[in-house]
Each structure stands twice: as structure tokens, then as C-alpha cells.
Amino acid sequence: HVQLVESGGGSVQTGGSLRLSCATSSNPDSRYCLAWFRQAPGKEREGVGAIGGDASQFYADSVKGRFTIYRDNAKNTLDLQMNSLKPEDTAMYYCAFRHGYYCYSESWTRGYDYWGQGTQVTVS
Numbered sequence: 001h002v003q004l005v006e007s008g009g010g011s012v013q014t015g016g017s018l019r020l021s022c023a024t025s026s027n028p029d030s031r032y033c034l035a036w037f038r039q040a041p042g043k044e045r046e047g048v049g050a051i052g053g054d055a056s057q058f059y060a061d062s063v064k065g066r067f068t069i070y071r072d073n074a075k076n077t078l079d080l081q082m083n084s085l086k087p088e089d090t091a092m093y094y095c096a097f098r099h100g101y102y103c104y105s106e107s108w109t110r111g112y113d114y115w116g117q118g119t120q121v122t123v124s
Contacts, residue, residue, distance in 0.1 A: 002026045002097045002114040009093060009119030016085050016123070022078040022095030022116060030073045033103035035112065036080045038091035038121075047109035048080065048093070053101040058108045062088075085123045092118040 008020040026032060035050035049059040051069045059067060063082075070079040078095055096112035 004116035006116045006119040011122040020080040033098040040091040050103040050108040052103040
């Protein structure tokens with residue numbers, strides 16, 4: 001079992017920045033895909049971005065150029081740097097873990113094995 005704990009959420013004005021962090025209990029062997037998802041009230045959960053053990057990254061079109069994922073296997077952490085935030089970025093953000101070295105462009109938004117409890121981001 002892998003535990004994931006998010007932190008760093010909060011309230012920010014439009015155009016501002018936030019950095020989310022996710023601490024994982026996974027083995028530091030990098031053989032897994034890590035991702036960020038978000039869910040706004042009344043909407044389905046959507047993938048924000050993912051990073052594989054090979055450091056390949058995938059992002060939702062809505063956040064490309066604004067959000068960046070960072071992964072530190074030695075520290076077992078996953079960060080999400082969010083810049084130029086918009087009100088539509090308001091959501092609960094979750095980190096997720098999936099077994100397997102690669103995230104794959106065609107499947108990075110599904111099949112995750114473990115999830116964190118989430119951290120709220122509000123942009124006004």
C-alpha cells in the first residue's frame with residue numbers, strides 16, 4: 001500500500017501562483033507513474049498532469065504552459081507548480097500513484113492505484 005499526502009493548497013488571486021506538494025511512501029526505485037488530478041464542484045475529476053519514471057511528462061491542454069510537475073525520487077515527493085492561475089483552476093487537487101515505469105500518452109489519466117486525500121485550491 002502507498003500513502004500519498006498533499007499539501008500547499010490555499011486561496012490565491014487570479015494570475016497568482018501556488019506550489020502543491022505530495023509526499024509518498026513509495027519505494028524510491030522510480031518504477032511508477034505519478035500524477036495530479038483535480039475535481040471542481042459538480043464536475044468530473046480530470047487529469048492535470050503526470051510524470052513517469054523516465055521523467056516524461058504529460059499535461060492537460062488547459063494547463064499546458066502554466067503548470068509544471070516536478071518529481072524527486074530520492075525524497076519521494078511530487079510537486080505541482082501552478083502559475084498564471086485562473087478561477088477555472090479552482091478545485092480539489094489530488095496526487096495519484098500508478099504501478100509501472102511509464103505513464104504513456106494514451107493512458108496517463110486512468111488506472112491509478114492509490115490516491116491522496118486532496119488539497120483545495122481556490123482562485124478568485
